[in-house]
Amino acid sequence: MLTLAQAQTIMTTALAHAQSAGFKPLTIAILDARGAQKLFTAQDGTSLKRGEIAIGKAHGAVAMGIGSRALHKMALERPYFVEAATHAVGGSLVPVPGGVLIRDAAGTLLGAIGVSGDTSDNDEAAALAGITAAGLVGDTGA
Amino acid sequence: MLTLAQAQTIMTTALAHAQSAGFKPLTIAILDARGAQKLFTAQDGTSLKRGEIAIGKAHGAVAMGIGSRALHKMALERPYFVEAATHAVGGSLVPVPGGVLIRDAAGTLLGAIGVSGDTSDNDEAAALAGITAAGLVGDTGA
Amino acid sequence: MLTLAQAQTIMTTALAHAQSAGFKPLTIAILDARGAQKLFTAQDGTSLKRGEIAIGKAHGAVAMGIGSRALHKMALERPYFVEAATHAVGGSLVPVPGGVLIRDAAGTLLGAIGVSGDTSDNDEAAALAGITAAGLVGDTGA
Amino acid sequence: MLTLAQAQTIMTTALAHAQSAGFKPLTIAILDARGAQKLFTAQDGTSLKRGEIAIGKAHGAVAMGIGSRALHKMALERPYFVEAATHAVGGSLVPVPGGVLIRDAAGTLLGAIGVSGDTSDNDEAAALAGITAAGLVGDTGA
Incomplete structure (x- = not known):
């Protein structure tokens, strides 16, 4: 299970x-392996539902077990599948890069950002x- | 009506x-002709929402009365219709092969896997x- | 994580x-600690949405971290809270006995039935x- | 508008x-005046959907413009209204204390926790x- 201390290091x-x-204002969501929100930050100046986009990147990755860069590739090649999966998982799946699985050194899935x-x-x-x-391993789906 | 004994033979x-x-870990959902879940199994190692994909294949087939391979063909040819149907049936419809109607020898629809x-x-x-x-007839939509 | 072998022993x-x-026909849902369905069985003769009731007992328990007998007590004492929690967790929470947390000997939450x-x-x-x-410990919320 | 710096002081x-x-593990959600999530933390050991309860306390407060202690009183006196309001605002409204409006010294609403x-x-x-x-004013609805 992803600890709060690990999530805080990742977020910071x-x-x-x-x-x-010099990036634009970001929203960042970190979910654990259950898909439960662990940590969330919206920087000043982010739009009304920008957080839902960040959550959708992380949730789509955990839901399907692949980084959102792979979901992006699937959306280009098989849009009907990604659309259907989005509905099937409850609506929160954003298939563009920026949703990265978080694994420990042994490969165990801890969550996603x-x-x-x-x-x-x-x-x-x-x-x-x-x-x-955080000494962990990111899986972008590349 | 699909019996539990029939469903257990199919699942096993x-x-x-x-x-x-040597397949990867699977989730398998068996629905009866009403769309009600009869039997469900998630093998160890499946991702958080993989079950919803399996259910969506079976539910889409029962909902529309055709195997999900036919839904796949429709998604390629008339994506707007499959997208609309997905919304119309409540969100659970995954138009790729793997959702197969279950009929008896007389052709009566018993459910879907x-x-x-x-x-x-x-x-x-x-x-x-x-x-x-199980001595029944599968209809993939091919 | 609850294994399929453990879930099968529990179900059987x-x-x-x-x-x-000599119980009436049952539906039984087993969820893992992520709230993901692991195993589901509906016996012959169960009503159309009986499975959703079984899932709601298990999901409510995992969602709130207490057995559904405790949710039942809360529903009697503070109905407004249980109603609100039901909405907040997405609609699947049935506050009557029959939703039991599954823990291992060390107390780790593995899932719910x-x-x-x-x-x-x-x-x-x-x-x-x-x-x-299954050699595990049930927590009914009593 | 609630700034991230203010929210971080509140959260910390x-x-x-x-x-x-010596409280039990908490989940804490801070929303801005638009109802958008600004900051969220789930301590280790919180149940699967505990975060949705915290969000529901804050969201209900912002949605109705009163602290959740006032919503609690309304739930006891006029449960039908709070139930209807919960549906009307989309399902995220938890009418028990713990949802507090955040105002500045001039009384302007900045958000809720x-x-x-x-x-x-x-x-x-x-x-x-x-x-x-954070040098701000809490409005519990008391």
């Missing part, structure tokens, strides 16, 4: 990465910076 | 087929193996 | 208990028989 | 209050400790 580092890289606010590639980079800082 | 044989063929976890073709093969073992 | 024993005790079809007390007895047979 | 102080007072995990009174005390530490 992801935000620091974004700041030093979803980042939204800058480009998808930058969102994903912030996520990975956080995961690495 | 589908899982045995998957194991002997949905399998998810390996390739869609392999999912469907496991479903058919189960239905055949 | 709960059904055997019901049969030997929900049984519906006979009296709530009998439903709960079947659940407990199954959990005990 | 509320958690510190809970720890020094929802706390769940210990007794409702203790949840509310943690919320108020956080708001006070």
Whole structure:
């Protein structure tokens, strides 16, 4: 199970990465392996439902067991499947990069982080910076 | 009406087929003709919402009265219709192979099985193996 | 994590208990600690949405972290809270006995079983028989 | 508008209050005046949907413009209204203490905090400790 201490390290580092890289305001959601929210931050200036996009990246990854970059590829190749999966999992699945699975060194799934606010590639980079800082392994689906 | 004994034969044989063929961990849902769940199994190692995908294959088949391979063809040719149907039936309709209608020898609809976890073709093969073992007739929509 | 083998022992024993005790047809849902369905059985003769009642007993227990007998007591004493919690968790929470948390010997939550079809007390007895047979500990909320 | 810096002070102080007072594990959600999530924390050991209860306390307060202690009183006196309001606002409204409006010194509504995990009174005390530490004014609905 992802601990709060691990999640805090991930969150703090992801935000620091974004700041030093000059990203736009981000929302970041960290879910545990149950899909339950562990930690969430919306920086000042984010739009009304930006948080739901971040949560959807993380939830889609945990729900399907793959990073959202792989869901992005599936959405391009088989849009009908990703649309159907979105409905089937309850509506929260955003198939663009920035939803990264969090695993421990042994490969056990601990949860996922979803980042939204800058480009998808930058969102994903912030996520990975956080995961690495916690000594964990990010799985983007690439 | 699909009996529990029939459903158990279908489930046991589908899982045995998957194991002997070396499939990835599966979730399998068997619904009766009313769309009510009769039997469900998630093998160890399946992702959080994989079960909802399996249910969506079976539910879509029962809801529309055609195997999910036919729904897949429709999703490629008329995506707007399948998207609308997904909303109309309440969100649980996954238009890829692996949702197979279960009929008796006289053609009466007894229910459907949905399998998810390996390739869609392999999912469907496991479903058919189960239905055949129960002395019933599978309708994939092909 | 609750294994399929553990869930199968629980399911088989709960059904055997019901049969030997002459219970009415049951539906039984077993969820893991993520709230994901692991195993589900509807006996012949159960009503259209009886399965949703069984799932609601198990899901309510996992969602709130207490057996559904405790939710029942709360529903009698503070109905407004249980109604609100039902909405907040997404609609699947049935506050009557028969939803039993499954823990290992060390107290770790593995999941929950929900049984519906006979009296709530009998439903709960079947659940407990199954959990005990698997060498695990049931928490009814009593 | 509630700033992230203000929300962080509220969150940190509320958690510190809970720890020094020996509360059970909490989930805490802070929403801004639009009802958008600003900050969320689930301590280790919280149940699957505890976060939805915390969010429901905060969301109900912002949605109706009164602290959840007032919603609690309304639930006791006019349960039909609170039930209807819960449906009307989309399902996230938990009418027990622990959802506290956050105002600035001039009385402008900045958002709300929802706390769940210990007794409702203790949840509310943690919320108020956080708001006070940020130099803002808590409105419990008392």
